[in-house]
Amino acid sequence: GAESALLINNAGIVEPIAPLGRQGSAAIARAVTVNVSAALVLADAFAATSTNVADRRLVHISSGAGRHAYTGWSVYCATKAALDHHANGVRQDALPGLKIESLAPGVIDTGMQSTIRGTSEEDFALRAQFVELKATGALASPEEVGAKIVEHVTGKNFGVEIITDIRTA
Known part of the structure; x- marks a missing residue:
């Protein structure tokens, strides 16, 4: 009897962070499973x-x-691109009443950011940039981004674009 239903798939892990050949099959399989x-x-x-x-x-x-694409993040990049393409494919299915988006939330001050900053520069050449984001206060708070996501996904413009970014939605 519900008038509306919403599913937000928000699970994600950034590991393995390393160039190909140093990622490990178990870590790759875990990332694909979760993401x-x-x-x-x-x-x-x-x-x-x-x-x-x-x-x-x-x-x-x-x-x-x-x-x-980002160096050291080939698995993470591939898994998130998979979600983008899944959303495009679902849109083609044209299921009655179903709207879908693959939404990028921006750079948020979460445990994932701590993991990124804790990675060696050998595995992630852009590490210093992420350390700088934290040091300069450039990371958004989870609460701020969460509120923007809720506002967007419950709003009238949800589903107009399939591949979106909360910073521009």
Whole structure:
């Protein structure tokens, strides 16, 4: 009897952070499972169980890294790009009442950022840039970004664009 339903796929891990050949098969498999497989399985279940809901909204929390490659992040970039392409494919399915977006949240002061800053420059050549973001206060707070995401995904412009960024949505 619900009038609307919303699924936000927000799970994600940045590891392994390393060039190809030093990533490790277990770490790669874990990242693909968390970042892609779980999101796609949940999206399928959501679509299957919400067919009687007129306003269905599905959000993949993606990343700018899914749209631009970064050294040491080939697995993370690939998994986030997979979410972007999944959203494009789902849009082509034209399921009744279903709107979808793959939404990049920007650079947020989370545990993921701590992990990035703790990585060696040998594995992540851009480490100093992320240390600088923290030092200069350029990281957004999770609360601020979360509020923007809620406002956007419940708003009238949700689903107009498939690949979006909360900083410009």
